[in-house]
Amino acid sequence: MPAKVLIAGTWRDADSTGTFQATNPNTAETLPAEFPISSWADCDAALAAAAEAAVAMRRLSADQIAAFLECYADKIDAAKDSLSEAAFAETGLAKSPRLADVELPRTSNQLRSAAASCRSGDWAHATIDTATGIRSCYEPLGPVCVFGPNNFPFAFGSVSGGDFAAAIAAGNPVIGKANSSHPETTRLFAELALAAAEETGVPTSIVQLIYRTSHADGERLVADPRVGATGYTGSRNAGLKLKAAADAAGKQIYLELSSVNPVVILPGALAARKDELVDEFITSALMGTGQFCTNPGLVLLLADDASEAFISQVKERFGGTAAGTLLSPAVATSLKSSVETLCGFGAELLVGGGEIESGRCALANTLLRASAEQFLANPEGFQTEAFGNASLVVVADNLDQLCQVIASLEGNLTGCVYSDPNGSDDDSYDAVAFELTPKVGRILNDKMPTGVAVSAAMNHGGPYPSTGHPGFTAVGIPASLIRFAKLTSYDNVRPGRLPALLADKNPTGSTPRRIDGSWTTDDVS
Amino acid sequence: MPAKVLIAGTWRDADSTGTFQATNPNTAETLPAEFPISSWADCDAALAAAAEAAVAMRRLSADQIAAFLECYADKIDAAKDSLSEAAFAETGLAKSPRLADVELPRTSNQLRSAAASCRSGDWAHATIDTATGIRSCYEPLGPVCVFGPNNFPFAFGSVSGGDFAAAIAAGNPVIGKANSSHPETTRLFAELALAAAEETGVPTSIVQLIYRTSHADGERLVADPRVGATGYTGSRNAGLKLKAAADAAGKQIYLELSSVNPVVILPGALAARKDELVDEFITSALMGTGQFCTNPGLVLLLADDASEAFISQVKERFGGTAAGTLLSPAVATSLKSSVETLCGFGAELLVGGGEIESGRCALANTLLRASAEQFLANPEGFQTEAFGNASLVVVADNLDQLCQVIASLEGNLTGCVYSDPNGSDDDSYDAVAFELTPKVGRILNDKMPTGVAVSAAMNHGGPYPSTGHPGFTAVGIPASLIRFAKLTSYDNVRPGRLPALLADKNPTGSTPRRIDGSWTTDDVS
Missing domain, CATH: 3.40.309.10 (Aldehyde Dehydrogenase; Chain A, domain 2)
Known part of the structure; x- marks a missing residue:
């Protein structure tokens, strides 16, 4: 039996058009687990559930979303051995130090950083202009599709990595499309994420997972009206096809494609x-x-x-x-x-x-x-x-x-x-x-490029075709969150109706907000 | 003789494929002035000059660029009567109060606000992480094409409006494509801008003007490798054609298309x-x-x-x-x-x-x-x-x-x-x-939507198809500037080589920078 997909909070049989298996690159042998290639019906069901989750998430507090990310991070740390074992089998990357001692803590810490940014609202550029009565901030955009790459099964994983962390912290559910070279690793992450969702009481459709689709269904997915945006890291060829589909539908897609550095x-x-x-x-x-x-x-x-x-x-x-x-x-x-x-x-x-x-x-x-x-x-x-x-x-x-x-x-x-x-x-x-x-x-x-620190000043991005937009970074919190957000102005909106971030009172006592031209953590006076 | 185009700092005969004339909407009569439809050769020449200007502008200080914008704003104020007269003839909008007393001061003040933001660097989100030695900010992207709309001949004009102000203040030259309904008004603005460039010693190709191209040449223009980005305000149909061309080339295009509000x-x-x-x-x-x-x-x-x-x-x-x-x-x-x-x-x-x-x-x-x-x-x-x-x-x-x-x-x-x-x-x-x-x-x-204040908290933008990207605003300084910028990280870059915005010393004493997580106007300690 092929693995089940995670849709609408439930592990269920895929509506599949076929199956595939990953390879152990250290032995060139096919791994036993079979994974389904989902039909459009699976994509459609995931989109419907994500759209509902996006609505439900708008009613959550930042603290609730942050608690989910933190709980998930803890579960990842606790599952270090099984995750590293699975990823070693599927990617050939060394269990130690690479997977267990470098990439795994980076991954869980990235989720915690995203949680901290979500909690503080520092990513949302809250801006208050008392003279005109206009206030603005970034807000969630809607369901985010994440296509993770083959080379970082944890830190850039579809349901565990930087795009996932940024999308969730900005208030959006994620539909993960596993990288076909490490489906079992991705499945394990989705299990942990689902458990974290159940434990913290956020909508269980906050994370969904499919393993593979046809190219045509992938293009349809990123262009679907229910999608907010897509994060894609992978080959230039496949990425540009998704970009064309998303662009034609007026949907944002953030791409990391290729670079000779x-x-x-x-x-x-x-x-x-x-x-x-x-x-x-x-x-x-x-x-x-x-x-x-x-x-x-x-x-x-x-x-x-x-x-x-x-x-x-x-x-x-x-x-x-x-x-x-x-x-x-x-x-x-x-x-x-x-x-x-x-x-x-x-x-x-x-x-x-x-x-x-x-x-x-x-x-x-x-x-x-x-x-x-x-x-x-x-x-x-x-x-x-x-x-x-x-x-x-x-x-x-x-x-x-x-x-x-x-x-x-x-x-x-x-x-x-x-x-x-x-x-x-x-x-x-x-x-x-x-x-x-x-x-x-x-x-x-005087330094080689391979270290990508998770720093607020990091730009893991660049001019086309290294990425699709030179103004955004995929790594570095809080900046990476705004890719999955819309800017909203509140013009003359009555005080009781403003989002917490834009109320007179600083929502945390320490959220940076630009009030009348100056960044401050003060309340509006 | 048709009007001359402004290319490479010189008013010269267009390489034209035809001419057109605007109409006085108050009389339905064709206005006498003829304007050329430029061939690709004109676009190409403008692109070459803009690419050179973009390089030269990177060597200017923020003060020099700001001085150009301020000088231009002063000239606009001084030319109030002739500009209003021309725009009245071409658009039918009332000379007073609309053109001379509302839209014109809004236009010159917008240029001054952009100059202030350029001078202070507050738009560039300077971010400094002393622990990792990484610093980042937004930087100029390259030549910006501006296609202005018909309805604000001053405040959204191709070589005078919000996109122009934002592109220049972010350090980029502009290639203006006049709106075909008010070419003479746009020509007058370009004359003032050129005079301001000469007077303040910035590259004269900082602003160039063509009046019309074929649709095919317009699409080629926004997709040209020499272009940094495009700002377009106008009909959805024409805008989507430009978007498709720009998207396919991996070029940013910021669109304002339609809205029923x-x-x-x-x-x-x-x-x-x-x-x-x-x-x-x-x-x-x-x-x-x-x-x-x-x-x-x-x-x-x-x-x-x-x-x-x-x-x-x-x-x-x-x-x-x-x-x-x-x-x-x-x-x-x-x-x-x-x-x-x-x-x-x-x-x-x-x-x-x-x-x-x-x-x-x-x-x-x-x-x-x-x-x-x-x-x-x-x-x-x-x-x-x-x-x-x-x-x-x-x-x-x-x-x-x-x-x-x-x-x-x-x-x-x-x-x-x-x-x-x-x-x-x-x-x-x-x-x-x-x-x-x-x-x-x-x-x-409790308020109608037609007032669009130039406020830091304004979002003149919105989800597709009102615009092409829900994260950006066309009005509101400093936010509108980042559309025309790339994010750049400086990683371990030696102190003397950092841009002024990222040096230890605050470049103005009052530029907001995010240092180790907190916004401050202090120097790096």
């Missing part, structure tokens, strides 16, 4: 600490077998001996390091294909490439090289994302050419610049950063 | 002050010949004698009031057609309708009536926007039915609820507001 290393940085930079790069590039959204897939260097030495050391280390396991057969196939594509455009294969390992989803650590001249002749081609343990090094003849390469880049999540700690690169830095900053959501100095 | 009048309000409500409604509905985005086009009443009396008094007053002039022959034709469409769906024509006046763009003040039952049988049809001096009254049998009508509404900019000042309607209010609030960008009590 350029890393520029200037000569003074190499002169000062080349060996350390090799270490930092190797660690960042191969961490999680390179399967991070912010993996440094493109290294930009200026032609000189130190750059050659850097390349040669990285090549040696790539070759001498066992390849990690990739998340799924599809990831391995796609990585191999991207490497071949880059070679087809003329990139030189320095190390790696070749065939997928038999008996495991893995490809040798791969380093490619191209000249800036080659890159500039085909910038689109050389920006082919090779998701996994592969990076492309591009060597420019001079600073102007380096800046041209940067100017030819598409939008990216991140851009890093390493420069001489003693200032010899400062003019080059200015030129590089001036070109790079408009292309990226986050610019880093 | 439901006004619910509950029995206790009619009992308390029916005659005043008739006055308020008439004023709001016929102001500017009903050609406001927030015109009350749909009145929802409960069946009783007072509602009948209200309708009958409004009918009498509509019939007894001379129809104002409409903005253009197209508006008159469209209004007549919408009235006929509504009648075709079964609405009863209480007064008005008929033929367009000869010798003037005008249609009699029109009041239509339908039952809630009729409305619910065809909600899409009965929400046909009749832009101009026409309103539809819908009478519901009971509160439940009234709420069903509200639940069937599309997204609107505004929703008003009038209720008994003494509380007899309070339960009904709760039911109505619960349905209405999610449908609108601004909810009002």
Whole structure:
């Protein structure tokens, strides 16, 4: 029997058009559990229940929603072992430290941060203009569909990750579409979420889970009138189809699609600490077998001996390091294909490439090289994302050419610049950063891009096509919540009818509100 | 000779595919000035110049950009007579008070507010997290195309209005596409803007002006890689075509499309002050010949004698009031057609309708009536926007039915609820507001929707299809600026390289910044 879907607060048989199974990437064996491919009838039922839950949630207090998130976070912490076991089987990611000790606490803490923001209302930008009698804040938008990615089964999971936390904390129910590579892990999370909903008395349809639909039904789902918005993290191709469907219906969709995350290393940085930079790069590039959204897939260097030495050391280390396991057969196939594509455009294969390992989803650590001249002749081609343990090094003849390469880049999540700690690169830095900053959501100095701190100042976002809108972040609370909100002005609305956030009295005593132009936690005087 | 276009800081002959002339709606006569329809070559040249200006603007200080806006505002005030004269000829709107004494000062003050926000940086949500070393703020996005509407030749003008002010204050150059019904007015504004640019030393391509393009070139323009975003206010049909083009290219487009602005009048309000409500409604509905985005086009009443009396008094007053002039022959034709469409769906024509006046763009003040039952049988049809001096009254049998009508509404900019000042309607209010609030960008009590204050708490926006994104406002500073910005995080960026807004020292001494979770104007300690 295939697994049941979670619709309207009940685990029930799917109205299915077929089934699928995940693969254990460490053994390349199909896992036994079967999961249903839902028909439109399941989507429709989930939408109907979500629409009802959205109405019911508008009658809840912020405290009630926050209590649900906190209860769920506690249950996740308590289920650490079973969650890590399931995710290990489905993703090949190490149980420890990665899953149990890094990603899991990040996930539960993210839910707690979202709960805190929900409770305080700091995300809602409460604005009060006493002279005109107008008050405004962000409010829930309606049911949010979340399509989680393959690479963070916990922290970006459809019913556990950042989009989920943000959508719920902003007051919306979530319809999770599990990533097909880790359905059992997602199912376990949904069980915990349902238990938390029951325990805290919020509508049980606050979270629903389906595992897979046809592409057509996915497009219909994100465009449905009952949907408020969608969060999608995954491949560019599938994401753009969902975007087209949502856009045509006037529905918001927040996408995280692809990014090669350029890393520029200037000569003074190499002169000062080349060996350390090799270490930092190797660690960042191969961490999680390179399967991070912010993996440094493109290294930009200026032609000189130190750059050659850097390349040669990285090549040696790539070759001498066992390849990690990739998340799924599809990831391995796609990585191999991207490497071949880059070679087809003329990139030189320095190390790696070749065939997928038999008996495991893995490809040798791969380093490619191209000249800036080659890159500039085909910038689109050389920006082919090779998701996994592969990076492309591009060597420019001079600073102007380096800046041209940067100017030819598409939008990216991140851009890093390493420069001489003693200032010899400062003019080059200015030129590089001036070109790079408009292309990226986050610019880093002297640091690799793979760490994505959950910070109020984090932007895990960036210009298209890294995401669909350059003004929003998927990570970082409270900012990530406003993606799933509508702005509402209350004009001359009688005092007793205002939402708590906009009443004269500060609802918590500590909620930041912009009153007559100044942020304050005071009551309206 | 047709008028020249403003491209790359120079008034030059258009590369035109034809010409057009505006009409004086008060006389139905074609105005003498000819304006070019630009080819793609003009668009391309404007885009190239705007891209250069965007780069140059990134090197300007906030003070320099603010000084340009303020200088321009002063020039607008000084040119009050010529601007009002031109706009009167092209739009039929009264020179005084409307154009010279209401819309013009609103326009220049809006530019000054935008300048103040630019100078202070309060729009940029500077966020500093000292624990992680990450800092973020909104930054300019790139050239902004502005397609202004026909109904506010100053305050929403392509090169003078709210979108222009917001785009420039956020640090972006503007390519204005004049509304074809008032090209000469727009040309005069562009002259003043160019003079202000020259006087204050900002790039002269900060503002460029073309008058009209083919539909295909318009779609190509908003999708061009050099564009940052587009602001469009106008008809739903044209707007959705631009949206499709921009969406497919991953470009932001902020749309204001259509809205019927439901006004619910509950029995206790009619009992308390029916005659005043008739006055308020008439004023709001016929102001500017009903050609406001927030015109009350749909009145929802409960069946009783007072509602009948209200309708009958409004009918009498509509019939007894001379129809104002409409903005253009197209508006008159469209209004007549919408009235006929509504009648075709079964609405009863209480007064008005008929033929367009000869010798003037005008249609009699029109009041239509339908039952809630009729409305619910065809909600899409009965929400046909009749832009101009026409309103539809819908009478519901009971509160439940009234709420069903509200639940069937599309997204609107505004929703008003009038209720008994003494509380007899309070339960009904709760039911109505619960349905209405999610449908609108601004909810009002005891007040008509036509005033749109420039307030930090204003939301001139709303759910689709009133706009394209429910999280943004087109009016209200500083919030309107972030539409034209990207979020950028600075992660571990060395202190001397941070933008002024994110430096340890507060750049103005009074810029609000969120430091470690608290809004403050202090320096980082």
